[in-house]
Amino acid sequence: MFDKGTVNHESYITKALPVALRYGNKVFGDNWIFQQDGAMPHQHHLTHQWCEANFPSFINKDRWPANSPDLNPLDYSIWEELVNAMDWNKIRSKATVIQQLKSSVKKIRESFVFESCDVWTNRLYRIFQTDGNYLR
Template sequence: MFDIDGIYSSQNGRIWAVNLLAADTNGGIRQKRKFPQKVMVWLAVCFKGVSPLVIFEDGTVDHDQYIKEVLPVALKFGHDTFGADWTSQQDDAKSRIHAKSQEWCAKHFPCFIDKDHGPPSSPDLNPLDYCIWDKLAHQVNWDAVTSKTTLINEVKRAVRKVSLNVVFEICSSWTNRLYRLSQVKGSYLR
């Protein structure tokens, strides 16, 4: 979720600090508007790059929108990037675990990890969560964001600036992260 006050993620937007002053110094405490204009962004990532961006201007997405607007983009990106030999893994957002979304994926993707067989909800297992969203947010020129239109334009520009080397490196580290998570029995990585 992006809004005109900056990037927002209730799951991963954490600052680890010894006290509130240290959190504030590291960007943890910021004044935000009560009802800022916002957009929801969908993006897929793999070791060969990032998918085309899908933006939901009203800031939400249900399973019908997800099936209609996102899954065809994911399917085309997968086929264009890997041909007929690839696997789709999703997080457990409501629109993705809905029965109709799961059915669509099982029917159309060459291989699909369903909601019952995917990794637990953990930002430490999702390259988008543990790196790419942060890289993307740092590429946005937040001084230029004054409206929903400028926000959308800046997010589109920022996606084009995310380095393919960074994407490859982050995705390559996934199996190591999986091993490290098994060692800490699912706790957050530090």
């Protein structure tokens, strides 16, 4: 959560990416892939340089289809788990949103994250088999 304004590439590189790197290394070790979409801070060449230099593996927006939530376990699975773990009645301010996010992330089972990634791998394989067409 950023205090003010929109996120630019500088704040994304200095504040968000190191957190993603620490979490990824903690949960997945040294064999995992970081993926980004086409959001403005993600597109900057310095963001790409940082990601390529620091993450074990990196998929940039040029190698990832736009508007593809069914290809991203965070979008189709883990966000829903996070939202369901939050106590929405306690949210009254930015501070309580942050508190609820932090406590809810801790409620998501590690096995759920791994299961979501397994399902994601299967979905990628099925999309490859259909030559990139929609899954039914």
